[in-house]
Amino acid sequence: MAGRATLPATLRPELEEAMSYAQAEKAAATRRAYRSDFDQLRAWCHVKGVPALPAKPETVAAFLAAEASRGAKPSTIGRRVAAIRYAHKLANHEPPTNSEAVKATLRGIRRTLGNAPARKAPATVDKIIGMVDKAGTDLKGLRDRALLLLGFAGAFRRSELVALNVTHLQFCDSGLRVTISKSKTEQESQGTTIAIVRGSCACPINALRTWINLAKISHGPLFRPVTRAGSISPRRLSARAVAELVKTYGRLAGLKAADFSGHSLRSGFLTSAAARGASIFKMMDVSRHKSVDTLRGYVRDAEMFRNHAGDGLL
Numbered sequence: 001m002a003g004r005a006t007l008p009a010t011l012r013p014e015l016e017e018a019m020s021y022a023q024a025e026k027a028a029a030t031r032r033a034y035r036s037d038f039d040q041l042r043a044w045c046h047v048k049g050v051p052a053l054p055a056k057p058e059t060v061a062a063f064l065a066a067e068a069s070r071g072a073k074p075s076t077i078g079r080r081v082a083a084i085r086y087a088h089k090l091a092n093h094e095p096p097t098n099s100e101a102v103k104a105t106l107r108g109i110r111r112t113l114g115n116a117p118a119r120k121a122p123a124t125v126d127k128i129i130g131m132v133d134k135a136g137t138d139l140k141g142l143r144d145r146a147l148l149l150l151g152f153a154g155a156f157r158r159s160e161l162v163a164l165n166v167t168h169l170q171f172c173d174s175g176l177r178v179t180i181s182k183s184k185t186e187q188e189s190q191g192t193t194i195a196i197v198r199g200s201c202a203c204p205i206n207a208l209r210t211w212i213n214l215a216k217i218s219h220g221p222l223f224r225p226v227t228r229a230g231s232i233s234p235r236r237l238s239a240r241a242v243a244e245l246v247k248t249y250g251r252l253a254g255l256k257a258a259d260f261s262g263h264s265l266r267s268g269f270l271t272s273a274a275a276r277g278a279s280i281f282k283m284m285d286v287s288r289h290k291s292v293d294t295l296r297g298y299v300r301d302a303e304m305f306r307n308h309a310g311d312g313l314l
Helices: 009-023 028-048 057-069 074-090 100-113 125-132 139-153 158-162 204-215 239-252 263-275 280-287 292-302
Strands: 169-172 175-180 192-196
Touching (some): 028 057, 028 074, 057 100, 074 100, 125 139, 125 239, 139 263, 158 239, 158 263, 169 204, 175 204, 192 280, 239 263, 263 280, 263 292
Antiparallel strands (some): 175 192
């Protein structure tokens, strides 16, 4: 925040604490991404000999054009803009991204390069079963099976999946209740509980019980790294590891690994549920989406050929 040097020294501890709260409004992963994005601007400005904070609108527009020229995707450039705006707001500077020059440059980049994000393939139920069939019977294989099945059955984001602790689980006669203490869209919530139902051919609840019992995990992180020797780390598995795990098992199942990501578990559940005719509101109970419009895309994809207007025309 600008002006800290002019404030009485007695206010500085509280101001530093206020800064930490202000930064905590964003998820940790978002803050890391923003920091990396702003570092890109800072490095570019250093080479050009111009200030990065505060940056002039002309500087930011030129930076965005340079990013587009070097092959950055429009989605990446859009995130750079968000990071620059956030950094300037935190420092109490007028964001240069408010300038029409910057906005026009961004619109032009999107129009020229296209703005459709590259969609990863959903790990639909048939693909998930094929993936978990490749998991071994050692501790790592049991962990991977439990993670893949739970990630699918709960339509989890990878960050939510690795944030789970054993205390977030409640096994019951009807299945499993999982409390998600914090998610991407609910940073300030007290937690959301979702239901996981039993499966017949690949049960996420049985897989989870097996992993917990054989790994002897009674508290702390649910999913943890497992060494080649079979020892279990007390640390939490990383979100990146989830994405790599999905890709690895996709390849083992005979699929193209590059088509999948950590999000494939979430999109796979929603695509599969829509294909079976599940209510969009029941789907939202599991996925915690705030907007029906977001889920309509999954339903449309699943029903694209059903009762098609062109049936029988040719």
